[in-house]
Amino acid sequence: MKPSLLIATLSLLVLTDYACSLNILGIFPYHGKSHFIVFRIYLRELAKRGHNVTVISHFPEQDPPANYHDISLAGSIKAIEGEAPFQSSYLTLFIVSLYLAHAAVETCDVMLANDQVQRLIKEKPKFDVIVVEHFNSDCALGVAHKLQAPVVGIMSHILMPYHYQRFGIPYNPAYVPFHFLEGGTKPTLYQRVERTIVDFYFRQLNHYYTQRTNQNSLAKYFDDIPPLEDLAREIKFLLIYQHFILTGSRLFPSNVIEIAGFHVVDAKPLTGDLKKFVDEAEHGVIFISFGSVVRASTMPADKVQEVIKVMQQLPQRFIWKWEDKTLLVDKKKLYTASWLPQVDILGHPKTLAFLSHAGNGGTTEAIHYGVPVVAMPVAGDQPANAAAIEESGLGVQLQVRDLTAENLLNAFKKVLDPKFQQRVKEVSRAYHDRPMSPMDTAIYWTEYAAKHSNFNFRTPAADVPFYQFINLDVALVLIAMFSIYVVLVSALIKKCCCSKKVVKTTGKTEKKKSKRA
Structure with missing residues (x-):
């Protein structure tokens, strides 16, 4: 190739790369570490692909790429880790709902009060x-409205109750799993009633408290912010962290994209004592972890003893993410640590089962590596995830209230069965079989929103008033028509009956007159 042609080609490549480079802002005001673990991989990949990325969050990078810039909120609120109680009840659900509402207000105020955020907006x-x-x-x-740029929403879990209507996604408690409750796609009558009540409660709490308070917080700084619900309907795409192989098919419009799995990195070889423990496990290992939100050491003592009884009855070794040193179990049987390389353990060929709280991150990693799950949900989206685990064939679910040595042993025996293990591998293969990788999918639609910002991708269902969405007006018209029809028919029958009576009465009168004559 001639030098001049080579220079021209390289220049063209540089200019093409420059032309494709986007200036991207990420806004992540929530202080939950388990959420940002997922988003971090995506944000760094955007930077890796040449985009200039600025991120507002509580989790600044320690070694950011040159084109990755943090606006740090760290230290303004304590990051959430190990805060959820190890119990499941209506009281816990109520506390969670109030916490989410309070956190929404607090994180909004903290973000808006940040000098760097205000400077950015100015x-x-x-x-x-x-x-x-x-x-x-x-x-x-x-904030996005003030900066006048197209918005892409991203989630690390399934939809919240108040997300359905704004995207025109049908929610029917008869078959759509509910974020906070059990039942999956096959709820009982009791669970359908339960869902209907709790769904109404969460939507009202969000509308009348969270959104209104956030709107007032924004109004302290800006006088031109439209209603937040209207802004939510303007979101170009929603990248949702689920996949139909695990959660089942959903009725999503074209601008809601499933992207589950992009945070799962390749498993690395185990090292040190953990490697030795696993290598010497003749019958394989079972991994126990309840994630970063639930501290396993808060499990009631009687429940801990039930788990230990099961360990003593199975030939497998156990690895447990445990935050203190109170477990008195033979070290040849149980390995504990406050932090464990979860992906590396799940990706190890000797890992045969995973006892989990069914957090979305761990569940995604389990299906990625084809590890059967015994799901024991505690709070949040975990009950819905646990139901999906069982329905998809990835594992079985066991409620905390039902945790006994007998029930847990039966659950482990089921997922350790070779036929069950083979089925899980098939589920994992189907999950991986996609036209684009999860990361490529997430990046593609993010770039698409920037390239085609003048288009609106939402379904018309999102703009239809609720009474029309559920065809209430049509139902009322049909009921009115039927009522009018019934009234008219009744009136006609009554008139006919009256006419016959008159004729009959007239006939009798005429006969009497003729006889007298």
Whole structure:
């Protein structure tokens, strides 16, 4: 190749790369570490692919790429880790709902009060697309509105109750799993009633408290923020962290994209004592972890003893993410640590089962590596995830209230069965079989929103009033028509009956007159 042609080609490649490079803002005001673990991989990949990425979050990077910039909220609120109680009840659900509402208000206020955030809004740099976490607050949409850029929402879990209507997604408690409750796609009558009540409660709490308070917080700084629900309907795409092989098919519009799995990295070889423990496990190992939100050491002592009884009855060794040193079990049988390389353990060929709280991150990692799960949900989206685990064939579920040595032993025996293990491998293969990788899918639609920002991708169902969405007006018209028909027929029958009586009465009168004559 001639030098001049080579230079021209390289220049073209550089200019093409420059032309494709986007200026992206990520807004992640929620202080939950388990959420940001997922988003971090995506944000770093955006930077790796040449985009200029600015991130508002509580979790600044320690070694950011040159084109990755943090606006740190760290230290303003304590990051959430190991806070959830190890119990499941209506009281726990009520406490969780109040916590989410309070956190939505607090994180909004903290973000808006940040000097760097205010400077960013004042300077209004041009962003090609803004990515916001779609969770318990829409406050970030107000900031995005001030910066006048298309918005992509991203989630680390399934839909919250108040997300369905804004995207025109049908919610029917008869077959759509509910974020906080049991029952999956086959709820009982009791569970359908339960879902209907709890769904109404969460939507009202979000509308009348969270959104209104966030709106007032934004109004302290800006006087031109439209209603947050209206801004939510303007979101170009929602990247949702689920996949139909695990959660089942859903009726999503075209701008809701399933992207589960992009945070799962390749498993690395185990090291040190953990490697030795696993290598010497003649019958394989069972991994126990309840994630970063639930501390296993808060499990009631009687439940812990039930788990230990099961360990003594199975030939497998156990690895347990345990935060203190109170477990008195033979070290040849049980390995504990406050932190464990979860992906590396799940990716190890000797890992045969996973006792989990059914958090979305761990569940995604389990299906990625084809490890059967015994799901024991505690709070949040875990009950819905646990139901999906069982329905998909990835594992079985066991409620905390039902945790006994006998029930847990039966659950482990079921998932350790070779036929069950083979089925899980088939589920995992189907999960991996996609036209694009999860990361490529997430990046593609983010870039698409920036390239085609003048288009609106939402379904018309999102703009239809609720009474029309459920065809209430049509039903009332049909009921009115039927009622009118019944009234008219009744009136006609009554008139006919009256006419016959008159004729009959007239006939009798005429006969009497003729006889007298």
